Amino acid sequence: MLKEAYVNLVAMRLELQRERKPQEEGASPVNLVNNEKDINILFETLRNKISDIVRSSFLPSFNKELLEYAAHIIQKEKGKQGEPGAMQGWRESWRDAVQDGVRDPLKKLYLDTHKQNDFSLEVHLELVGKAVVDDLERVKTELLSLYPPDFNVLETYVSCYHEAVVEHLKKLLENMTELKDYKVLLDFTIQRYPSLFKAHCDVEDKAAPIIQEDMLNKIxxxxxxxxxxxxxxxxxxxxxxxxxxxxxxxxxxxxxxxxxxxxxxxxxxxxxxxxxxxxxxxxxxxxxxxxxxxxxxxxxxxxxxxxxxxxxxxxxxxxxxxxxxxxxxxxxxxxxxxxxxxxxxxxxxxxxxxxxxxxxxxxxxxxxxLSQTLIKHFQTDVKPFMDVMMTKKWLKTDEDFNEVVSRIDSFSGLCKTMRAPAAQVFANDIHYYVAREYISELMKKKYSCKKTKNEEAAIKIRVQWNKLKKLFQEMESSLDWLYPLGDYLSNIIRMENDKNIKELLTPLVNDYPDISKKHLLAVLYFRGSTFGGLIFGNESVLNQFTMLKREVGDPHHGHFFFSDIE
CATH class of the missing domain: 1.10.357.50 (Tetracycline Repressor; domain 2)
Incomplete structure (x- = not known):
């Protein structure tokens, strides 16, 4: 029936062409136009029937002879393309039929798998891969010989299967929410499907990408x-x-x-x-x-x-x-x-x-x-006790200083549970704060020693400073440049003769070049040797200090300390 139909249609097309020749210079009669439409409809119907035959070749019991002759018709019509009255797109129509044929089994497989209560994407994709490989094996063994060589049957089927698989993966991706399923899909796309395909399907270009890059990137x-x-x-x-x-x-x-x-x-x-x-x-x-x-x-x-x-x-x-x-x-x-x-x-x-x-x-x-939060907590905790340093009460009792020591000691123990280098920075911050606050109290002119109190205050400063020094050495502070300061100030305070103070200024100014005249006056006030900002007796102390500061030059070329004290 297919052969007969095709022969008759070809004969009708030839007859139409013969009838058209006398009319080439004039308008075609209405009946020729109608005949041409009828023939085109019949050829379109024939092509649709051939597409059905191609799609039916995916069924287990298909008619090989029918498919073979359908391929013959496609080849014949492709050869006539360009001739008057010939219909275009036969091979494209054949490929579309192949594409429809490979798409339908994957749809059915998806529906069948989802009917199961224990749907597993991994199992489903394994079935997809197996279905593709099995079908392509069947193409090689049963279909390839039914087509003329120039059809590139295997390559066409491979390409159609890849497109169908990509469409299938897109639909799966749309409904995906769980991480494990994404992993399974990605693994199938990148590794399992390509390796399965290349192992079983003998095509010339195995290096060609199986899944398009845009789809792969989307997954x-x-x-x-x-x-x-x-x-x-x-x-x-x-x-x-x-x-x-x-x-x-x-x-x-x-x-x-x-x-x-x-x-x-x-x-x-x-x-x-x-x-x-x-x-x-x-x-x-x-x-x-x-x-x-x-x-x-x-x-x-x-x-x-x-x-x-x-x-x-x-x-x-x-x-x-x-x-x-x-x-x-x-x-x-x-x-x-x-x-x-x-x-x-x-x-x-x-x-x-x-x-x-x-x-x-x-x-x-x-x-x-985090470290600064601890520092601020420490500062808040010791500040009330620091505020009463260098006063009459401080000179009489060690109660407040001992509270400071106790808190430093507690933080020192905790600091030992902190790893380097954070522990070093933390110890340095605590050390610097305590030293600055202790010396700041001396600079506030809250108390001025009288007569024999100089020696007593100097001894107390030396003892307390050494105790602080020991604590911070145990904390492994690296600010060892702060250690001499207590001795320098203690020596100035205990001096009976103002003239002897000049000799003590050199190491003080050299080690702490940012000390100012205001700071020195505060120290002298504490030892009771100033009144209203003026030095009793020999003013050579200030002159010596001014000369030393001039020799040192930039007060910030060394360690920064006194500039941080108002």
């Missing part, structure tokens, strides 16, 4: 976004877990080396390692890309953690001494932990130098703020 982008959301969710879980620790007042752990520690940095690093490891198994470049994502996401995480930590632990400061100590321990714990995090991410510096550098800066700023 990668969707997977990365889902993984990023999951990573952010895990980071929020870490904050919630830490918050439970604060609320329950759990004492921080100590490492074997005695430093306070938490698992927060290890948990973060393990998260990054697991996420990146999963991606690297599928695609090396994608794994490296996600390291960037993780490191970038840690910056807002640190801000959120700091905010929640500050809000959730402030209640400890309104409680008893043990809670205050716990509040301090928490700060030290996070200073240690985040410095450890900074060390751990250095392994990504080669591939993500900018992200690592930014994270390092964020961690440094965070640990500095």
């Amino acid at each position: 990668k982008s969707s997977y990365c976004q889902c993984q990023k959301d999951d990573f952010k969710s895990e980071l929020e879980n870490i904050i919630r877990c830490e918050n439970d620790v604060w609320k329950m007042k759990k004492i921080p752990d100590k490492a074997d080396d005695g430093f306070l520690t938490s698992n927060i940095h290890m948990n973060i690093c393990q998260l990054i390692t697991s996420y990146v490891g999963n991606l690297k198994e599928i695609d090396e470049d994608l794994g490296k890309l996600f390291i960037h994502v993780c490191l970038d996401e840690l910056n807002p995480f640190l801000e959120r953690l700091e905010q929640v930590f500050s809000q959730s632990t402030c209640f400890l400061l309104t409680s008893d001494l043990l809670d205050i100590c716990l509040w301090i321990q928490y700060h030290i714990t996070y200073i240690n932990s985040f410095n450890s995090l900074k060390e751990h991410v250095q392994c990504y510096k080669e591939s993500c130098s900018a992200q690592v550098e930014t994270l390092n800066e964020q961690v440094d700023q965070l640990t500095q703020r």
Whole structure:
């Protein structure tokens, strides 16, 4: 019937062409126009029937002879393209039929799989890959010989299957929400489907991309976004877990080396390692890309953690001494932990130098703020006792000074649980503050020694300064340039003769070139040798001081100390 129909249609087309020749110079009669329309409709019907035959070749029991002759008609008509009355697009129509034929089984497979209660995307995609390979094997063994060689049958079927698989993956991607499914889809797209295809399908260009780059990038982008959301969710879980620790007042752990520690940095690093490891198994470049994502996401995480930590632990400061100590321990714990995090991410510096550098800066700023919070707490705690230094009461009793010493000693013990280099900076900050505040009280002209009180005050300053020196040496402060100052000032205060003070000015000015005339006058006032800002007796002390300051030159070329004292 197909042969007969095709022969008759060709004969009708030839007859039409013969009838058209006498009319070439004039208008065609109406009946010729109608005949041409009828023939075109019949040829279109024939082509549709051939498309049905091509689509039916996907069924197990198809008519090989019918398909073979359909291919013959397509080839014949393709050869006539360009001739008068010939219909165009036969091969394109054949390819569309092949495309429809490969698309339908995948749709059916999707529906069949979803009918099962235990739908698994991994199983489904395995079935998709198997269906494609099995069909292409069938094309090679059953269909390839039914077509003329110039049809490029296998390559056409391969191309159509790739397009159908991409369409199928797009639909799957639209309904995807879980991270595990994204991973399965990405793994199938990048590894399993290409390897399965290339192992079983013998095509000339195996290097050609199986899945188009834009589709592959869309899957990668969707997977990365889902993984990023999951990573952010895990980071929020870490904050919630830490918050439970604060609320329950759990004492921080100590490492074997005695430093306070938490698992927060290890948990973060393990998260990054697991996420990146999963991606690297599928695609090396994608794994490296996600390291960037993780490191970038840690910056807002640190801000959120700091905010929640500050809000959730402030209640400890309104409680008893043990809670205050716990509040301090928490700060030290996070200073240690985040410095450890900074060390751990250095392994990504080669591939993500900018992200690592930014994270390092964020961690440094965070640990500095945590440290400064402790410093401010210490300052607030000791300030009332510092305010009564260098007074008549101070000269009579060590009560207030001992309170200061007690608090320094407590912080010194806690400082030993802080890792370097933060511990060094912390010790230096405490040391500098205490030294500055102690000397500041001397500069406020609150008290002036009389007669024998000079010696008593000088001895007390020397003893207290040495006690502070010992404490800060135990804290391993590196501000050793502050240590001589107490002796210098003590020596000036105890001098009976103002003239002898001149000899003591040289080391003082050399070691502390930013000391001013105002500061020296305050020291002299304390020892009772000034009145109304004027020196009793020989004014050569001020002259000597002025000469020494001129010789030193820039008062800020050395250590900065007195300039910080009003």
